[in-house]
Amino acid sequence: MAAEAHGAHEGPLVPVYVWDLVVRLTHWAIVLSMLVLTVTGIDIARPFLHGASGTAGFITGYVRIVHFYAAMVFSLAVFARVVWMFLGPRRSGWRQFVPVTRRRQRDLIGTFLFYIMLRPAPPPAVGHNPLAGLTYVAVFGLYAVMILTGFALYSVSAYTSYMSMWQVLLPVFHGPQGARWLHHVVMWLLLGFGVHHFASALLTARVEKNGTFDSIFSGYKFLPRDRKPDDA
Amino acid sequence: MREAVATLRQELEGRGISRRDFVGFCSGVAALLGLPRSVSAQIAQALETKPKPVLVWLEFQDCAGNSESFLRASKPTAADIILDLLSVDYHETIMAAAGHQAEAALAGTIKANQGSYIVVVEGSIPTGAGGAYCTIGGKSALQIAREVCGGALAVISVGTCAAFGGLPAASPNPTGALGVGEAVPGIRTLINLPACPVNAENLTAVIAYFITFGKWPATDRLNRPLFAYGKTIHDACTRRAHFDAGQYVEQFGDAGHRVGYCLYKVGCKGPVTYQNCPNVQWNEGTNWPIGCGHPCIGCAEPYFWDRMTPFYAHLTGIPGFDAAADIDKIGLYATAAVAATFTAHGLVQLGRRTYDRRKQAGATAPPDPPSGPPAEPPDTTPAADAAQKGAAS
Numbered sequence: 078m079a080a081e082a083h084g085a086h087e088g089p090l091v092p093v094y095v096w097d098l099v100v101r102l103t104h105w106a107i108v109l110s111m112l113v114l115t116v117t118g119i120d121i122a123r124p125f126l127h128g129a130s131g132t133a134g135f136i137t138g139y140v141r142i143v144h145f146y147a148a149m150v151f152s153l154a155v156f157a158r159v160v161w162m163f164l165g166p167r168r169s170g171w172r173q174f175v176p177v178t179r180r181r182q183r184d185l186i187g188t189f190l191f192y193i194m195l196r197p198a199p200p201p202a203v204g205h206n207p208l209a210g211l212t213y214v215a216v217f218g219l220y221a222v223m224i225l226t227g228f229a230l231y232s233v234s235a236y237t238s239y240m241s242m243w244q245v246l247l248p249v250f251h252g253p254q255g256a257r258w259l260h261h262v263v264m265w266l267l268l269g270f271g272v273h274h275f276a277s278a279l280l281t282a283r284v285e286k287n288g289t290f291d292s293i294f295s296g297y298k299f300l301p302r303d304r305k306p307d308d309a
Numbered sequence: 310m311r312e313a314v315a316t317l318r319q320e321l322e323g324r325g326i327s328r329r330d331f332v333g334f335c336s337g338v339a340a341l342l343g344l345p346r347s348v349s350a351q352i353a354q355a356l357e358t359k360p361k362p363v364l365v366w367l368e369f370q371d372c373a374g375n376s377e378s379f380l381r382a383s384k385p386t387a388a389d390i391i392l393d394l395l396s397v398d399y400h401e402t403i404m405a406a407a408g409h410q411a412e413a414a415l416a417g418t419i420k421a422n423q424g425s426y427i428v429v430v431e432g433s434i435p436t437g438a439g440g441a442y443c444t445i446g447g448k449s450a451l452q453i454a455r456e457v458c459g460g461a462l463a464v465i466s467v468g469t470c471a472a473f474g475g476l477p478a479a480s481p482n483p484t485g486a487l488g489v490g491e492a493v494p495g496i497r498t499l500i501n502l503p504a505c506p507v508n509a510e511n512l513t514a515v516i517a518y519f520i521t522f523g524k525w526p527a528t529d530r531l532n533r534p535l536f537a538y539g540k541t542i543h544d545a546c547t548r549r550a551h552f553d554a555g556q557y558v559e560q561f562g563d564a565g566h567r568v569g570y571c572l573y574k575v576g577c578k579g580p581v582t583y584q585n586c587p588n589v590q591w592n593e594g595t596n597w598p599i600g601c602g603h604p605c606i607g608c609a610e611p612y613f614w615d616r617m618t619p620f621y622a623h624l625t626g627i628p629g630f631d632a633a634a635d636i637d638k639i640g641l642y643a644t645a646a647v648a649a650t651f652t653a654h655g656l657v658q659l660g661r662r663t664y665d666r667r668k669q670a671g672a673t674a675p676p677d678p679p680s681g682p683p684a685e686p687p688d689t690t691p692a693a694d695a696a697q698k699g700a701a702s
Binding site for chain 2 (some may be wrong): 130138268269
């Protein structure tokens with residue numbers, strides 16, 4: 078089964094522990110908080126949840142509160158993940174994202190050729206493939222934009238709280254309206270990435286048959302015994 | 310000093326303002342400044358006894374709207390009182406002198422009161438074409454501003470044009486217009502009172518504060534006094550409860566609009582605009598834009614003409630697209646396009662694999678079973694894990 082069709086796998090498969098607990102927990106904290114942030118964020122941008130007329134209610138108020146708490150989860154999860162890039166084991170490290178080795182630079186092109194169907198199988202990789210890793214650099218950049226525009230927008234009404242310090246960012250974003258716009262557009266970019274990420278994971282899992290899709294739950298990928306572990 | 314008291318009282322009474330009105334005005338100023346009621350007596354005493362500050366009012370690229378706002382009062386109240394308090398030595402719109410006489414008056418005032426006069430600036434200062442876009446008496450606005458503001462005790466920029474450049478500085482800013490603070494760096498005390506036009510009550514309060522306490526009110530990082538610009542319109546709005554309750558005007562004239570729901574969805578910029586409009590209101594507390602059903606356009610914010618537009622939409626448009634382009638529609642289409650691309654990619658991949666498998670099945674006799682357990686069972690998980698960890702470390 079492993080050796081069929083494209084011949085990507087030779088020999089028996091062994092489970093390899095690729096994603097440690099911190100990577101998996103921060104991954105799911107980011108996914109879930111992003112889902113909550115997207116739904117509440119769209120409601121804040123163009124409210125679709127309406128209070129019944131003539132009754133006292135607090136629907137938009139609650140939506141904003143949920144958005145702020147989800148933003149805390151998101152910001153802290155992203156922060157923890159970035160710190161873990163430098164403190165955690167090799168598979169969670171920053172070298173998985175920035176292609177600093179010659180091999181990863183070469184495999185970057187190979188993986189791209191695989192994605193555009195000019196190559197039957199991707200270059201072997203244990204953790205993130207080089208193209209995915211580089212994509213996540215951009216994604217983390219977008220996370221940073223979201224967090225900073227979000228903090229800047231929050232600071233507009235943070236009169237007495239320490240969060241008012243983020244007002245220094247407002248001129249950078251061309252005022253709160255610019256921050257709003259950026260916050261909104263990057264939400265769509267991240268949604269597009271989410272769709273891509275989900276589809277790519279399914280596709281890779283199907284083509285490589287290595288348990289990529291399940292690995293973010295279990296931590297294990299199934300790889301040929303002879304796959305060199307030092308391809309990070 | 311006693312004579313001065315009598316003079317001011319006589320002046321006020323001569324204009325139909327009673328002692329009661331005057332004390333009421335002082336209480337209003339104290340409340341506007343966020344000071345306790347006891348301070349109103351202090352303000353009243355100061356206004357009656359302290360010497361009148363000399364004031365010079367400069368107009369550059371402006372529409373005289375701030376002067377209008379300041380002078381036009383339906384009954385003799387705040388504006389009259391403050392004008393009687395001040396010694397307005399130069400104001401192009403209201404002074405009697407003209408031409409060289411007027412310029413001589415300005416020069417004389419500056420010379421006689423070096424370092425102790427207050428300048429109010431209305432309108433932006435053009436810096437393009439060597440300042441040729443706005444000249445008075447042969448001098449450019451920039452020259453005049455440097456001369457006059459340089460020796461002033463304090464400069465109060467009234468209106469968004471003087472504070473931040475305003476309409477003349479809107480993109481593409483053909484005259485290179487700047488606010489006073491940017492055009493004339495190094496002003497000793499700069500107070501920005503943006504809004505289009507300035508709320509006369511805020512100007513009155515700033516001057517009353519100075520006369521009473523001998524210093525200027527606390528300001529934020531944009532030199533705006535905190536008593537007037539310390540909070541967003543949204544956070545003090547009378548319609549805020551409707552926002553929190555999710556009750557919105559969907560379009561002008563609908564049922565929600567008629568009963569005064571929140572104007573957020575029709576583009577209200579109250580959440581990103583600092584001013585005390587909800588509390589002070591306009592035209593002696595008659596009403597204010599949101600109060601009469603119009604969304605805030607953010608006129609008191611820097612670059613509002615560029616950054617707060619479109620006035621009737623929550624978000625600005627995408628650069629390069631139509632101004633009315635809907636970000637959400639574009640985003641939804643883009644997301645759908647990504648999903649469609651990957652679905653197509655997956656289908657092609659699947660088709661190719663099926664094709665390959667059929668070809669392979671045709672060449673070699675027995676086809677692979679479509680599914681089943683792995684041909685060779687993998688190692689036990691803990692052992693393999695330990696082996697991998699050993700290799701990794």
